[in-house]
Amino acid sequence: SDGLESLLDGQLAYYRARAPEYDEVYGERAFRSLTDLVDELPVGGDVLELACGTGQWTVRLAGRADHLTAVDGAPEMLDIARRRVEAAGLTATFEQRDLFSWRPQARYDTVFFAFWLSHVPPQRFAAFWAAVAGAVRPGGRVVFVDTDAAERLTERAAPGDRATVLRRLKDGSEHEVVKLFHDAAVLAADLAKLGWTAQVDPADGGFIRGVARLTDR
Ligand code: SAM
Incomplete structure (x- = not known):
């Protein structure tokens, strides 16, 4: 293999280790009121949140959903x-x-994810x-x-051509994680090829927001 499995394992290990310091990013100006976006987005019914992290969005979604199911790979994040x-x-x-091995066991009216797609x-x-x-x-x-294409400037690209960046935790450890900087129009076109009708727009502060529906449903 090309080491993709170990890269993805390392990415999850990075987030497990980062859980106690993850919320600091939500103290930064650009993020402080970002979760208000939930109220502008078509979120409702039975909601599934993927890669919920420390629950910054989860708590907002829980207030909007009939029922919310939140999934993450890191037990430290889920706690x-x-x-x-x-x-x-x-x-x-x-x-x-x-x-990366998940197959949904149920279907939902809304499937939501924040800052996950750029790590796929x-x-x-x-x-x-x-x-x-299937969900x-x-x-x-x-x-x-998610973050927009301009965010590239704030990250350190890892050597090689794997679309990865280097991140450092407070203990000094360095981690390579997948980070794609999706352009809104390109992403919408890529999703169309996979059978989705997607509206992807820039959102204030260097973010993109997307709403996608299966074209044939
Ligand atoms: N959605 C949250 C937010 O916006 O604050 C967290 C986003 S954080 C950038 C990415 C999340 O993906 C982390 O919580 C991490 O634990 C989770 N994650 C990483 N690899 C995963 C995997 N293979 N399966 C499930 N979750 C994973």
């Missing part, structure tokens, strides 16, 4: 997210899953969206938020 939702007096179901390598893009298709009810939609 923080669970506490955040409970502290808000809300409820959600949490599940630990590896999204090109080789897994189609398989990921095929799995997502969407007829008439349902996928809603996502």
Whole structure:
């Protein structure tokens, strides 16, 4: 293999180690009110959140959903997210899953993910969206938020051509993670080839927001 499996394992290990310091990014100006976006997006019904992290979006989604199921691969992230939702007096179901082998067991009106798509390598893009298709009810939609192409300037590219960047944690350890800088128009076109009708737009502050529906449903 080309080492993709070990790269993806390393990416999850990085996020497990980062969980206690992850929320600091939400103190930065660009992120501080970003989760307000949820209220502008078509989120409702039974909601599935993928790669929920520490629950910054989860807590907002829980207030909008009839029922929310939140999935992440890192138990350390799920613990923080669970506490955040409970502290808000809300409820959600949490599940630990590896999204690169995950196959949905149920269908939802809304499938949501924030800052996850940019960590899905090109080789897994189609398989990921095929799995997502299996989680969407007829008439349902996928809603996502991510960094835009300009974000490239804020990251350190890793050597090689794997679309990866280097990240450092507070303990000094350095980690290579997948990071794609999706352009809104290119992403919408890529999704169209996979059978999705997607509207992907720039959002304030260097982000993109997307809403995708299966074209034939
Ligand atoms: N959605 C959250 C947010 O917007 O704050 C977290 C986004 S964070 C950039 C990426 C998340 O993906 C982390 O919580 C990490 O644990 C999770 N993750 C990484 N690899 C994963 C995998 N293979 N399966 C499931 N989750 C994974």
